[in-house]
Amino acid sequence: MMAGKQHPRALQPSQANGFWVDSTQSRPLVAGVETGGTKTVFGLAAVEDPTTILLQHRIETTSPEETLAAVDAAFASWTASLPVTALGVASFGPLDVESSSPTYGTIFDTPKRKWEGISLLAGLSAVAAKPTVVYSDVTAAALGEATNPEARNENLLYLTVGTGIGLGITLDGKPLQGRGYPEGGHLFVRRHKSDRFAGICPLHEDCAEGLAAGPAVQSRMADGEKPDEILEVVAYTLAQVILSGLYFTAAETVVVGGGVSSIRNLREVTAEHLALLRSPTAPPTIRAPRHEHSGLVGAMRGAALLANAAP
Ligand SMILES: [Zn+2]
The missing domain is CATH 3.30.420.40 (ATPase, nucleotide binding domain)
Structure with missing residues (x-):
């Protein structure tokens, strides 16, 4: 000032x-x-x-x-x-x-x-x-992201993709949390038809986190997977997590953050997969965190x- x-x-x-x-x-x-x-x-x-x-x-x-x-x-x-x-x-x-x-x-x-x-x-x-x-x-x-002043009672999915995959949910503007909180990163997903990576979740091997979180991306790179292949598999995996979240919550807003979200075009390719997976009604835009x-x-x-x- x-x-x-x-x-x-x-x-x-x-x-x-x-x-x-x-x-x-x-x-x-x-x-x-x-x-x-x-x-x-x-x-x-x-x-x-x-x-x-x-x-x-x-x-x-x-x-x-x-x-x-x-x-x-x-x-x-x-x-x-x-x-x-x-x-x-x-x-x-x-x-x-x-x-x-x-x-x-x-x-x-x-x-x-x-x-x-x-x-x-x-x-x-x-x-x-x-x-x-x-x-x-x-x-x-x-x-924190469900703060759009024009949509005070927002249903929102927040996905962070970093060392793990975390899923936060607000329903009607309030956080979904009580005796515990959502652990959507461990959802079981379909594998991409071209994917042979074993998955590295210590609990489930090839849950979403085991296939697409930061350590999985690093392991894929070390295995020689090409950036385009990694983008495709990660986006396909995230799209399925988001789809499940939408089926349960009918959220109108999806936010994807975390270190892996800096992969070029990740949000756009995830949105394309979401559309192909027949997202309920009109698929929401996938945006970056505001804060x-x-x-x-x-x-x-x-x-x-x-x-x-x-x-
Ligand atoms: Zn898992």
Whole structure:
């Protein structure tokens, strides 16, 4: 912003515990965090507009103690000095998302061994004073992407294709999550007629994730498969996951993100396969995520839902 256009009263940040905050902020706020495999992002947004991140920090995800201590310091600072009304936590899993469970917010057995058995909520002191919601990262991302102001009650499928395949769903604008969350990456799919790759899912070998997630793509490349062949098989696989999702939800929006989605033309070729597979009614457009950190936006939105539901 141009210096001459700054509003003198609205832009007077004060530094508390190393985190810049706007001390003149008077609107009710929510704080959110998304812990990822390599980076953790956390920030603040207004309850009335949770998709606009007012303040954001990004740190490397290291040990759980160090990572959560950094987030805790920010949350504690914000809740002490600002009108923060609720918190949202989004994390990689597997994790306990059942709010009535004694281990709510605890990460289960994970390849990230240091995080196994870690309670995300126990590491955040502000949780004791503020209502808090916990989502899987993919469910949060779906909620973060279901933010089209013209379609407030969106049915949306969010597919992330990276080290695994994750499927997040919102129905009528609300995240599909309760005792657990969707695990659509492990759907069983038909194999492409030209495909001889064995599949690498440790549970099922050739489920969708075993055929088309990042490690499968790398393994295919090492086996000498050509980029066009990989594109074809991955798109065919993703189209089937999306088709199943559409049959169950009649979603009008499909978002595909994650590292593998950067394969050139992947969304377009997936859409072509979806059409060939007789997608119900008109197949929706497959778009890229709107937000850089959809999971953080979803955590904010979930916290805002809590804040608005509070008596
Ligand atoms: Zn599987």
